[in-house]
Amino acid sequence: MRTPDTGRIPVTKTPKVYLGGAFIRSESARTFKISGADGAFFANIPQCTRKDLRNAVEAAARAGSGWARRSPYNRAQILYRLAEMLEARGAELADSLVLFGARRADAARGMAVAVDRLIHYAGWADKYEQLLGSVNPVATAHFNFTVTEPMGVVGVIAPDSPPLLGLLSMVAPVIACGNTVVALASEKVPYPAVLLGEMLATSDLPGGVVNILTGFRRELVPTFATHAHLRAIYAAVEGEDRRALRLGAAESVKRVRFADPRGDWFSDSAQGLEAIRGFVELKTTWHPIGS
C-alpha cells in the first residue's frame, strides 16, 4: 500500500463481491491477499466458498424469471447503460489493470474493446431471435414455430487474462439472451471484477442477474460442475478443469461450453451470435390451424 507524498493518508477500499445485488464478504470470512505488479500489498479479496456459490445460484435463480421476461429492447438498453458506466469509469478500470501489470496501452485498448463488446451484445438482444428461431413448413395443418428461451442460471468461469475483457466477453452474451449468471473472476487479477460489480450495481441491471465471485478455481470448479441448478457452464479453462466440469455436468445433463483462455479476446471474432446460440434452448410449438 502506497502513501503519496502529500502526507494525507488515502482511504483504501475494502473489495467485496457483488452477489444478489449487494456487496458482501465471503460467508466464510476468508480472504486472500493480492499485491500490485510492484509487489506492494493492495488489498484482501474475498475467498469465496462453495456456500457462497450456492447462495449466488439462489440469487441468480430468483432474478431469473424477471430478467427473462424483460423485453429484448429493455435488456438491450440495460446492456447499453452498462457500457455507458464502463466508458465513464474507463480510466479507473484501466488504472486497475495497469496496477496489476498490464501495459498502459494494452489496458486502454482492453477498455475500449470491452465497452464496444457490450454495445455489440446490447444490439443483439432484440435480434438473435429472428436468426435462431424459425417458422417451420410442416406437412400437417399446424402453425409450427421454433423460438429460443434462456437456459436459466449459467455458471461462467472467466480466464485469468485479460481479467476484465475476458469476464465481460463471456457474461454479456449469456445475459443478453435472458439468462442470469454466477461468474468466477480471474484468480490472478480479481480486482477489476470487483470494480465491474460496482458498475453493474449502477447500470439498471436488476440485482442477482450477474453475481461475481472471487476466489480459487480449485475450490469452486467442483461445485460449478455438480450444482444441479446451474443449467449451463461457460468456462475459459483447460485440461483437468474441463474434464472435471464435463464429468460433473453429466449428472444433470448440463450444457457445457468452453472458451479458449489463450484465445484472442481482443478480436472481433471473439464475439457474435454463436456465443448467444450456446446459451438458449430451442422450443418448437405445434399450434393448430383452423377451427
Added chain:
Amino acid sequence: MPRNRRNRAGRAGLIFGDLWEFDPAPETADPKLKPRYGLFINGSFVRPRTGRHFDSVNPANERKLAEIALAGPADVDAAYQAASRAFRGWSALPGRERGKYLFRIARLLQDRAREFAVAETMDGGKPIRESRDFDVPMAAAHFFYHAGWADKLEYVAPGRRAAPLGVVGQVIPWNFPLLMLAWKLGPALAMGNCVVLKPAETTSITALKLAEILQDAELPPGVVNFVTGAGETGALVMGHPSAAKVAFTGSTEVGKAIMRQLAGTDRRMTMELGGKAANIVFDDAPIDQAVEGIVNGIFFNQGHVCCAGSRLLVHEPVAERVVSKLKNRIRVLRVGDPLDKNTDLGAINSRAQLDKITRLVASGVREGAVKFQPPCPLPEKGFYFPPTLFTKVTQSHRIAREEIFGPVLSILTFRTVDEAIEKANNTPYGLSAGVWTDKGSRILRMSTELKAGVVWANTFNKFDPSSPFGGYKESGFGREGGRQGLLDYARLE
C-alpha cells in the same frame, strides 16, 4: 346380425368395437430378409472379425428372424477407418452432388416402402399400420428434406461458413429403428460428414436393409458404415478417438454414462434422451378429440416413445368425464399380431422391456395408485402388455416420475393453470408436452411456461423433418430436424 350386442366389458353403454368380429387382416408383403447379415463397412457387407453373430427375434412370436453380426473393437476400428478415408472425397463433393445421393436414397426407400414396413414391424413389434403410415414414409421424408439442404449450406449460419466436422459416431434406439437412422444420417450427410452408426441390437434389420439401398444408390464406400451389436459395441462407437462428434438417442441413464465416458475429450455431443411428458387437458378442450390424442400420446408404438404423453394432467371439472371416456376408448383397442392391419397395440420390443414395464406397473399398484386394464386377450407367444391406466396417482409415485416406455398412462388432476404448469414441469425431464384447450392464447401461455423442447397443442406425437425436435434439462441437448438440427452437424468458420 352380430352375435352379441354387449361389449367385452359386459356394459350396454358402448355399442361399437366388438359388435362384429374382425377377420384377420395380415399384411403379407415379403420383407425380403436374409438369414444372416454382416457388418456394412466401406460399402459392402463383411464378416465380423469377432466371428460372432447374435439372433434378432420377432417379439410378436419369439421366432428368430435373422442372425446379426456382432461388432468388436477391430470392426469398429475398421468402420472408422473407412469413414475417415471417405471423408475427404465426400466433404469435397459439391453440395449439389451430395444432395443427389440423398434424394436417391429417399426415392429408393419409397419404392420399397411396404417391404421395409413389414421388416420393421417383424423386427420391432410395432403395428404395421404405424410402420407403413408413419415410420417408413417419415424416414423417406427426412432423407428428402435434408437432400435439399446439401447445396444451401451457406444459408445455414448467417455470417459464418458451415463446414463438416468429420466422422460422426451415432447410436440409435430400438423404438423407431429406421426413422431414427434417417434423422441421424440425413443432416450428417447433407453437411458433408461421414458416419459410423450402431442400430439397437434388437432392431438392426432395417438399417442393414437400408445398406442395400445405399449400395443401389451408389453412395461412395465408407460414407456410411453400420456396425451392429449391443451396449459394448455402442460404447466403442461413442468412445472411438476418430469421432469428431457423437450423437446418441436413448435412455438418460446411458446418455449420462456416455457424457462421463467422454468427459476427458473435446468431443462434440448431441443427446436425445428420455422423457416423462405431461399431456394437459383443460376443461374447454374438445374432449373427444383430446381422448383420441391421449390414446395416441401414450399408446402409439406401445408407448415406446421418448416423448410419449405418459403423464395425463386433467382439469378437475372434466376429470371424471375424460377418464370415463378414456376407459371406454381403450376397451376397444386391439392388442395382438403387429402384422394385422387392424392392430392398435403390437408387441413389446423385448422380454427385458416387458419385464421393466411389469415391474413399474407393480410399483404403481404397491404405492397406492389405482390400475385399470380392459379385459383384453393377449397372444400366448410373444411379448405383450395390455393398455393400462392409473388413476389416483400422486407426483411422488414412481409411475409419475420414471420413464416406463410402455403402454401405461398415469393420470393426475389440477385445478388452476399455475398448478398445471407446476406439475408439468416437476420432472427432471423436458422433452415434450401436450396442451388441449380451445383458447389460442392459453396454448401460447402454456407453451411459454412449459419447460419442454416440443409442445403439441390439440395434437400429440407429430413430427416433421423441418421441425426441430429435442429436449430441455435431462432430456438432452441438441436438436434434430430443421435448420437448427443441421447446425448441430457443422463447424462454423
